Amino acid sequence: MSEFIKVEIDKSKCLGIEACGGCLKVxxxxxxxxxxDEPMxxxxxxxxxxxxxxxxxACGPNAVTIHKLYEDY
Ligand code: SF4
Ligand code: SF4
Structure with missing residues (x-):
């Protein structure tokens, strides 16, 4: 598990890899x-x-969130 950063994808918003795949490419x-067909x-x-x-x-539907866990310390 990550200690400092957690990357989260809201699957209800994600368009899928075939239709988009932006996060994976960049x-x-x-x-x-x-x-x-889903990013993980x-x-x-x-x-x-x-x-x-x-x-x-890269994510049109704003499905990606970067959590800075270290800010909770
Ligand atoms: S694209 Fe940049 S911000 Fe997004 S997970 Fe990769 S390194 Fe982190
Ligand atoms: S960029 Fe956003 S919509 Fe596209 S595959 Fe990644 S999470 Fe899904």
Missing amino acids: CPVNIFDEKN IVQKEEDECTLCDLCIE
Whole structure:
């Protein structure tokens, strides 16, 4: 599990990989993977997130949220 950053996808908003796949294409550190046409989070990589926000910008329906867990400390 991640310690500092949690990446979340709201599946009720996501358009799917075939129709969109934006998050998967833009993430420079491969936080996103694909399963059954849905993006999934590679949890062991979450702390590698650079907070570049490219996935958020790529996601038309605003399905991606980056939680900064370290701000809770
Ligand atoms: S903010 Fe950047 S590094 Fe983090 S999950 Fe999104 S695209 Fe990947
Ligand atoms: S960018 Fe958003 S809508 Fe597109 S596949 Fe990723 S989470 Fe789904």
